[in-house]
Amino acid sequence: MTQATETFDQAKADAFAGKMLETLNYSAIALFSSVGHQTGLFDVMAKLPPSTSEEIAKTAGLNERYVREWLGGVTLARLVEFDPANKAYSLPAEHAAFLTREAGPNNFAFFMQYVPLVGNVEGDVVEAFRNGGGVPYSKYPSFQRLQGEETARVYDAALVDAILPLAPGIVGRLREGIAVLDIGCGAGHAINVMARAFPRSNFTGYDFSEEGVALGRSEAKAWGLPNAAFEVKDVSKLDEPGQYDLITAFDTIHDQAHPRRVLAGVAMALKPGGTFLMGDIAASSNLEENYDHPMGPALFMFSTFHCMTVSLALDGEGLGTCWGEQKAHELLSEAGFTSISTGQVEGDFLNIYYACQK
Numbered sequence: 001m002t003q004a005t006e007t008f009d010q011a012k013a014d015a016f017a018g019k020m021l022e023t024l025n026y027s028a029i030a031l032f033s034s035v036g037h038q039t040g041l042f043d044v045m046a047k048l049p050p051s052t053s054e055e056i057a058k059t060a061g062l063n064e065r066y067v068r069e070w071l072g073g074v075t076l077a078r079l080v081e082f083d084p085a086n087k088a089y090s091l092p093a094e095h096a097a098f099l100t101r102e103a104g105p106n107n108f109a110f111f112m113q114y115v116p117l118v119g120n121v122e123g124d125v126v127e128a129f130r131n132g133g134g135v136p137y138s139k140y141p142s143f144q145r146l147q148g149e150e151t152a153r154v155y156d157a158a159l160v161d162a163i164l165p166l167a168p169g170i171v172g173r174l175r176e177g178i179a180v181l182d183i184g185c186g187a188g189h190a191i192n193v194m195a196r197a198f199p200r201s202n203f204t205g206y207d208f209s210e211e212g213v214a215l216g217r218s219e220a221k222a223w224g225l226p227n228a229a230f231e232v233k234d235v236s237k238l239d240e241p242g243q244y245d246l247i248t249a250f251d252t253i254h255d256q257a258h259p260r261r262v263l264a265g266v267a268m269a270l271k272p273g274g275t276f277l278m279g280d281i282a283a284s285s286n287l288e289e290n291y292d293h294p295m296g297p298a299l300f301m302f303s304t305f306h307c308m309t310v311s312l313a314l315d316g317e318g319l320g321t322c323w324g325e326q327k328a329h330e331l332l333s334e335a336g337f338t339s340i341s342t343g344q345v346e347g348d349f350l351n352i353y354y355a356c357q358k
Contacts, residue, residue: 033079040060105153154348156193160193173245174197175198178202179246183262186252188212202229204231210232217230245270248276254307256317263332283321307321340355343355
């Protein structure tokens with residue numbers, strides 16, 4: 001006991017206490033940011049001159065007392081600026097560039113919605129810590145909506161012009177007309193974006209979520225896309241030998257209960273010379289190589305509270321969000337892919353894309 005006391009680093013302890021206090025405040029900022037996105041307050045304030053809480057609430061169509069309390073939190077968080085003489089709040093343009101819907105993929109306020117989403121299943125996750133198993137997908141009722149909104153911004157900005165060209169020659173073939181399958185298509189926006197861009201090709205999306213498939217079909221109908229189709233299907237049971245020229249999987253393989261089975265099915269479903277384009281989280285399979293990842297702790301939070309646990313709920317492998325590039329190469333090679341090239345898209349530090357052929 002004496003030795004432990006003598007070697008106790010008080011400065012280190014004080015710094016850590018400060019870090020934990022800062023973490024508590026940042027947790028509050030995350031929730032305030034989520035509310036600001038959902039209520040449209042950031043979007044409203046970006047277009048207003050310095051305004052009182054009454055003026056902001058009236059413009060946003062919201063309750064003033066709640067708006068005033070929210071403004072207090074985001075002001076102390078330094079997201080919003082406050083003029084005490086005029087009781088006026090303003091959102092700097094430099095902050096709006098990362099907090100509003102007009103920011104597109106740079107809207108970090110959108111991502112904060114995942115914090116309360118996973119918080120809703122905290123008790124279930126704690127129970128899984130004690131007894132094993134996982135939290136089923138049905139416990140995340142708003143996940144499809146959030147995921148659809150998140151990925152739509154990326155697909156609209158980069159899918160056709162930046163992501164697909166990472167697979168050599170595929171854009172030209174899509175223009176000519178080929179058969180394409182997207183597995184784990186979610187709300188189907190990627191399928192619809194591609195179907196609209198390449199009307200001579202035929203696109204099919206598979207997902208086990210009825211809600212996601214319904215959203216994809218609805219959007220395809222609204223856009224008038226006869227070359228886009230969707231089906232509720234367990235992609236671990238894919239049995240369609242030699243049917244597709246291109247198969248895509250965007251941020252879905254690490255969620256799969258049986259990723260090896262899925263990848264083997266993908267390899268089998270490709271025609272000779274076909275391409276598998278897989279987008280997944282850019283991280284290392286070696287924990288110590290992720291210290292400087294800009295979203296390291298957040299990725300493990302997403303994994304623990306969603307990606308890993310939904311896989312384990314199905315008695316799956318539970319790869320986790322940060323399965324990493326090395327593990328991805330291992331599983332792709334195991335599935336039979338002998339040519340694997342990787343690339344990233346400017347402005348998208350979160351994902352790495354694998355262009356694979358047998």
